[in-house]
Amino acid sequence: MDHLTRIDNALAFIIKVAVTVLGLFISFAMVGGIVFRALLDVQVFGLEELVLIAAMWLYMLGAALASRERSHLSADFFQAFSDNEALHDAMRLIATALSVVMAAFFVNWSYSLFSWGFDKGQVTPVFGIPQYISQGSLLIASILLLLYVLRDLIHDVSKLFRRAKAVAQ
Secondary structure, eight states: OOHHHHHHHHHHHHHHHHHHHHHHHHHHHHHHHHHIIIIIIOOOTTHHHHHHHHHHHHEEEEEHHHHHHTSSOOOOOOOHHHHOHHHHHHHHHHHHHHHHHHHHHHHHHHHHHHHHHHHOOOBOTTOOBBBHHHHHHHHHHHHHHHHHHHHHHHHHHHHHHHHHHHOOO
């Protein structure tokens, strides 16, 4: 196993643990908030902002995992119209190339948002948590998305070249 695979597996493990912890936190926080408000008539200030930050990280890390496993939503409608594997590979390559372009725009946008939040120094109303903490989830997820889609592009190009080489022989 090469170094990149080890790093990827370690990162995926860390993300899976984080997603699990965040999911559990959000679930218990929501139930706790309901119990405190509805049954005990006690207001829990700041719980919503903690849940919002956790939800942002949960969604973005989940999106990164989906990108890593290539299990995100896709519209592979060419497979319904054609049995030509070369056409499927070419369409997958085009879709991946477009995804690289979109991911690069997303990294640029999320960096701009993160740096703007960092410069402005906005904080949450109850706990004073900097807004760039939640905005950082967008930046981290977009960087991971770009890395994974670049990996997919390399894979798709090499698959197309292997197919072309096999046909040529």
